[in-house]
Amino acid sequence: MASACNCxxxxxxxxxxxxxxxxxxxxxxxxxxxxxxxxxxxxxxRIAGRNDTACAxxxxxxGLQEGRRARSLHEQIKSFSSSTPxxxxxxxxxxxxxxxxxxxxxxxxxxxxxxxxxxxxxxTYEKERMARKRIADQTKGMGKPKVGGPFDLIDQDGNRxxxxxxxxxxxxxxxxxxxxxxxCPDELDKMALMYDKVxxxxxxVLLPIMVTCDPARDNPKVLKEYLQEFHPxxxxxxxxxxxxxxxxxxxxxxxxxxxxxxxGQDYLVDHSIYFYLMDPEGDFVEAIGRNFxxxxxxxxxSDHIKDWEGxxxxxxxxx
Numbered sequence: 001m002a003s004a005c006n007c008x009x010x011x012x013x014x015x016x017x018x019x020x021x022x023x024x025x026x027x028x029x030x031x032x033x034x035x036x037x038x039x040x041x042x043x044x045x046r047i048a049g050r051n052d053t054a055c056a057x058x059x060x061x062x063g064l065q066e067g068r069r070a071r072s073l074h075e076q077i078k079s080f081s082s083s084t085p086x087x088x089x090x091x092x093x094x095x096x097x098x099x100x101x102x103x104x105x106x107x108x109x110x111x112x113x114x115x116x117x118x119x120x121x122x123x124t125y126e127k128e129r130m131a132r133k134r135i136a137d138q139t140k141g142m143g144k145p146k147v148g149g150p151f152d153l154i155d156q157d158g159n160r161x162x163x164x165x166x167x168x169x170x171x172x173x174x175x176x177x178x179x180x181x182x183x184c185p186d187e188l189d190k191m192a193l194m195y196d197k198v199x200x201x202x203x204x205v206l207l208p209i210m211v212t213c214d215p216a217r218d219n220p221k222v223l224k225e226y227l228q229e230f231h232p233x234x235x236x237x238x239x240x241x242x243x244x245x246x247x248x249x250x251x252x253x254x255x256x257x258x259x260x261x262x263x264g265q266d267y268l269v270d271h272s273i274y275f276y277l278m279d280p281e282g283d284f285v286e287a288i289g290r291n292f293x294x295x296x297x298x299x300x301x302s303d304h305i306k307d308w309e310g311x312x313x314x315x316x317x318x319x
Contacts, residue, residue, distance in 0.1 A: 148284045151163050151243070155235055156227060157224065158220045166209075169207050170205055170206045170207070170301070170308075171207040171278040173210075173251065174188070174210050175253045176188070177213050179268070187290070188227075191231075193298070194297045195208045197295070197298035205305060205312045206301065208233060210236050212238045215241055216241070223236030223237075275289075277304065286300065
């Protein structure tokens with residue numbers, strides 16, 4: 001019994017001698033008993049001494065093994081963070097070095113913001129593009145066109161001009177008259193700005209057309225002199241009264257002249273005030289009203305032109 005107590009005491013001393021030992025260990029349940037039949041007490045004492053020595057040796061081995069294991073675990077934990085502790089950072093260089101090595105730093109923040117901005121711009125552009133496509137699809141004629149259609153008129157040079165001459169390019173069509181005191185000049189000035197901005201962005205793919213609502217006074221010569229004041233690329237169209245009436249009806253344009261006008265008497269023509277954007281296939285795309293500025297209207301037209309996936313024919317006549 002004394003031998004077992006000595007063995008336990010030796011294990012305890014070994015555990016205290018090893019500071020790295022932090023885990024409990026199981027003591028050996030093996031005990032040594034002195035036989036009652038031993039021939040002599042000296043033999044019993046020698047056996048007990050040997051048992052004490054074996055227990056002490058075994059406890060030292062266990063202590064060394066557990067110590068090495070604890071030191072290895074401590075080194076592994078330490079290796080997870082090799083950066084300088086925050087309380088030891090004293091210079092800006094140390095702070096920058098720490099931030100540079102971490103996953104969340106200035107570079108990562110800039111990349112995150114740039115990626116988010118690019119995604120936002122992309123989805124905003126796609127949303128606007130789909131809205132334009134929806135407008136174009138809704139207004140595109142099925143069978144008989146909702147807005148626009150065939151016509152046969154005369155341009156400012158006295159040449160025949162039909163709706164087929166508009167094919168292959170976008171067309172911006174305006175209805176007015178040369179004797180208009182204020183509205184038509186303002187809108188034609190805007191039309192000139194719109195045309196120049198679109199050509200600058202998209203090239204020569206737009207026909208600026210003015211159709212007169214007053215064929216009685218607006219012959220080709222009058223139209224040519226009048227439109228030269230606004231832009232040399234403007235195309236003026238006129239014809240007889242019935243041809244103009246049918247063209248206005250096809251484009252859903254309202255116009256009205258006084259019922260009783262004497263020869264030589266001045267008068268005004270009431271008419272719709274819109275720019276009609278037509279695509280290269282002759283289909284109506286969008287109506288641009290007076291609420292649009294020249295920049296806004298040019299952007300709308302340019303966006304529709306950029307969305308166009310078919311060919312844009314540049315006829316020699318209008319190049």
